[in-house]
Amino acid sequence: MLDIQFIRDNPELVAEKSRQKGYVVNIEKLLEVDKNRIKVGQEVEKLNQQRNQLSDQLKQGKPTDEQIAEGKELRERQQSLSQTLSGIEDEYLKLLKTVPNLPEDDVPVGASEDENVEVKVWGDKPSFDFAPKSHWEIGEARDWIDKERAAKVTGSRFAYLKGELVQLQFALIQFTMNSLGDETLIAKLISDNNLNLKPTAFVPILPPVMIREDMYDQMDRLEPREDRYHIDGDDDNLWLIGSAEHTLGSMYAGEILDEKQLPLRYLGYSTSFRQEAGTYGKDTEGILRMHQFDKLEMEVFSTPETSREEHLLLVAIQEYLMQQLGIPYHILMKCTADIGKPNARGVDLEAWLPGQDKYRETHTADYMTDYQSRRLKTRVRKDEGTQLIHTNDATAFAMGRTMIAIIENYQTADGKVRVPGVLQPYLGGRKQI
């Protein structure tokens, strides 16, 4: 949610930036409701004051009938006006929630993902003296991926992953946790990128994969809910998470953190669930787009002053990880239409997939500023007072897509897959699977 004071002060700017992101917001209406909300709120407060004054007078002796009648009347007026106020507040909140976070100035303006801007290309695309295969061809040939039986048991967009592919996933997890848990490495990435941040290591987390509806909404990740899975229970109102971000980012809701604790850097590992609404017929081959996939996700809580650099650090970490695997990639600055509603800035990393002869998204880094924490009420206590904290989230590795990239880039003529050097220690030293 955006700061109402900022919207009051900059209505045109907010309207224009929202438009750039593709959101239709009625700022005029919002400000009108806001004004009314303040006015009625003041009237309610006035009545409360009168009630308090009266009960102050009455607390000694026994009240007279007139005084009781007066108190009753005040109460009734207060109740009816409060009801009016809560109606206004509901409308206010509903309108305010429609306003997206504002893109930073360096976010390219664009109407669709086609206008994302390539800002960096890394690595040499591998050349093969044979026609490179897609990951699904290799995966099925090696009996690593079984989608037919998954379809029978669970439906489309599910898969059984088997054999060496599973071992590869666990190797990847080990490698990433060891890397991001290394304070020396974090310090190096910070200094290599000329950042001014603390070298705090990432703490691994296994978060819940279900989330309460109110928390989901406060993270601004519930919508579009057609893409979410709802859990039908007796009296609970739970949803499956679409990313570890959802239960990581909300974990300090309602809390005031000490500035000295920050930044808090977490590496969450969880399964993610997505209905993939509106993607019928898209990416039906292989395991690129599944209803269920595992992901290592970074989440950082920081002060407002350091959050932008934390965002840059997360992108640097993503690049580092991909470089360690030796997978060619390019970096895209996402345009205004493609960064999410809570984003102020977003960067995608797309890996080169020789089997499909194109780049595909494997990583994303989201810079949220205080947009999420305003509703979550996660704050930091400083000498000058309290402030909303800033959140950042970014993919460390989406397991499925990363393995796709490994399979396709490291395939050999005889249908095997070479193991990137950094992962070999976690696969019993095997150089090829």
Add this chain to the structure above:
RNA sequence: GGAGAGGUGCAAGAGUGGUUGAAUUGGACGGUCUCGAAAACCGUUGUGCCAGCAAUGGUACCGAGGGUUCGAAUCCCUCCCUCUCCGCCA
């Protein structure tokens, strides 16, 4: 699933209708003392909103939402959560 207990400030914990935004203790911070520290003593120590240049004033908040009452942290209802015992179970 059955039976019970409970959710109060940074923490522990008192408070069962008005004098409580909240006792007490601890922690943290500031000060006195000291070469310095400890101890002791003194003081400070919640958040949001509204008005105001500010000082400040007003208002709300004792898990959440409703209700009773002139008046609710205190009484009633619903929900959420935590804990204990039993049962079941990875």
